[in-house]
Amino acid sequence: MLQAAKHGNIEFIDAMRKANPDLLWAIDKNKRGIFSHAILNRQKVVFQLIHDATVNGRKEIVRCRVDAFGNSLLHLAGNLGPSADLHRRSGPALQMQREILWFKAxxxxVHPKCKEAKNAEDKKPREIFTESHKELVKAGEKWAKDTAGSFTLVATLITTIMFAAAFTVPGGNNQDSGIPLFLKDKTFNVFIIADAISLFTSSTSVLLFIGILTARYAEKDFLKSLPLKLLFGLIALFFSVVSMMVAFCASLAMLLKGHQGVIITAMSFASIPVIVLVPSQLRLFIEIFKSTVLTN
Structure with missing residues (x-):
């Protein structure tokens, strides 16, 4: 049962639990039970199954149990998770977020007194968590800054381009009145709106990524603050790229009326950045969304 808990063999544990419920309370030589091994090895499904299966007095026993070294369940949760579990996340920042979620879960x-209880080494759970995750915090900070720095460069470039495009409209302006020559063209309205959206969203993404670059990088920042900034920054950057491509296509449509073949070819090439951007960042976006917004 203990080995099954370590490796996440939920089918075996469930079958044995139904055959003999007392097996849930088996412990090893260090007085660590199934619950302890599920926490140490970050086996979420096993943890949930045993949590749902424990009732009344026995559930209270699990909440207060300590091992041979005086470690409560919260002390064990404070240890760094196994590398196999950590590497399922896209980067150190998301790995750190997952570790915090485990600790909070x-x-x-556990019993409230366990939060401040000390083990045989005279350490509290939070102290163990901070000590064992020190290097992961540093790695998470570097990863977040490198990622945000790359996106900031792209977003800044788009902001510069779209700001310049707003003052150099397709077709130019009337020399006497200064009014754009294509002002009455419906496509011109599409160009202006797309340009404005791209400028706004790219500027927003720059500010969000700068927020990541200037963050304190305390442990709690990895839980919500940093992932949400990265998530909304990615969304804003995506819309800025799409809007920029729409503005480009609208500009071509005005300037090359009657040359449909050239327009279609140019639009096809213009869609390439969007096609490249979406698959390359989709996994990161989905992972951040699931771990930050959908995680209970």
Whole structure:
């Protein structure tokens, strides 16, 4: 049962639990039970199954249990998770977020006195968490800054281009009145709106990414603040690229009326950046969204 808990063999544990419920309370030589091994090895499904299966007095026993070294479940949750689990996340920042989520999940089920209890080494759970995750915090900071720095460069370039495009409209202006020559063309309205959206969203993404670059990088920042800034920054950057391509296509449509073949060819090439951007960042976007917005 303990080995099954370590490796996440949920089918075996469930079958044995139904055959003999007392097996849930088996412990090893260090007085660590199935619950302890599920937490140490970050086996979420096993953790949930045992949590749902424990009732009344026995659930209280699990909440207060300590191992041979005086570690409560919260002390064990404070240790760094196994590398196999950490590497399922896209980057150190998301790995750190997952570790914090685990610590908070265990914190909810243990007895309140366990939060400040000390183990045999005279350490509290939070102290163990901070000590064991020190290097992960540094790696997470570097990853977040490198990622935000790259996106900031792209967003800044788009902002510069779209700002300049707003003052150099397709077809030029009337020499006497200064009014754009294509002002009455419906396509011109599409160009102006797309340009404005691209300028706004790219500027927004720059500010969000700068927020990541200038963050304090405290442990709690990895839980919501940094992932949400990165998530909304990616969304804003995506819309800025799409809007920029729409503005480009609208400009071509005005300037090359009657040359449909050239317009279609140019629009096809203009869609390439969007096609490249979406698959390359989709996995990161989905992972951040799931871990930050959908995680219970």
């Amino acid at each position: 265990v914190e909810k089920i």
